[in-house]
Amino acid sequence: MPKGPTKRRPQTTARLLEAAQETFTERGFHGSSFEVICERAGLTCGALYSNFRAREKLFFALFDLHAHFGRRIETWTDRPRPAPAPTQRAPGLTPCQ
Template sequence: MAKGAQTRARSVSRLQAAALEVFAERGFHGASIEEICTRAGLSRGAFYSNFEDKEALFFALFDEHADREVARLDAAISDASTVEEALDGLTGDGNSDEERLWFLASTEFTLHAIRHPQTAERLAEHDRRLRDRLTELLTGFFARVGRHGNPDLDSLARLLIALHEGALMQSLVEPDRLPPGALQRRFLPAILRAEDY
């Protein structure tokens, strides 16, 4: 990688790390480009040479998080031949600080998108691309466990995402009463074995 490209990649990485923290702490609207730049130790010029605006920065964070999650799921369930073997990979690690920051930032941004239809369309497109990748993983998993038929894998991916996000929210609010992954471990086996969806 050329030196200029390395410098740009480092700047992008620093801006994304700073933005994740600031979005989580202050919300999408409360986060200023100035604060993100200050936290990253970079100038506004560095920001605008890499991102058009805060939304573009959030979508870069979204895609990076999606890549990590798909890779994690792929590694966890690629060899699973039973639902039980896949459970640990599908439940995730809601305990990590990074997962908490991502949940806060993405929830705030989702509220912003709901209020702004054009942003909602862009978010829906990023969500769709993530679901497409999840359906590929689910297709391989179901073939390994001998699941036949033609399940609606897009709807299943939506349900799995909703279960993950909703359960994580409840675990973050009541960590002593609901450990991360508890709801998924309890209900995912029945969902994955269901014949109709």
């Protein structure tokens, strides 16, 4: 039985997201092309287009992934966050009223 796209899709998506993150970090959004991302991931452009129709969708998938990861970290730490340190004022200045 041949491998279907649904069996490989999670691995393909992970490779594309990793390659995109590295490429966006090095070259910025506008300097990153699908060709460079595909080459770095070791995949064809067809694999990229079947998962992400536009560079913006790929970028926002990365954004969502990192936002989700950040929320998961917050739930892992069940302790309250410390209050921010008070700011120091220069001597002789009074707060605005």
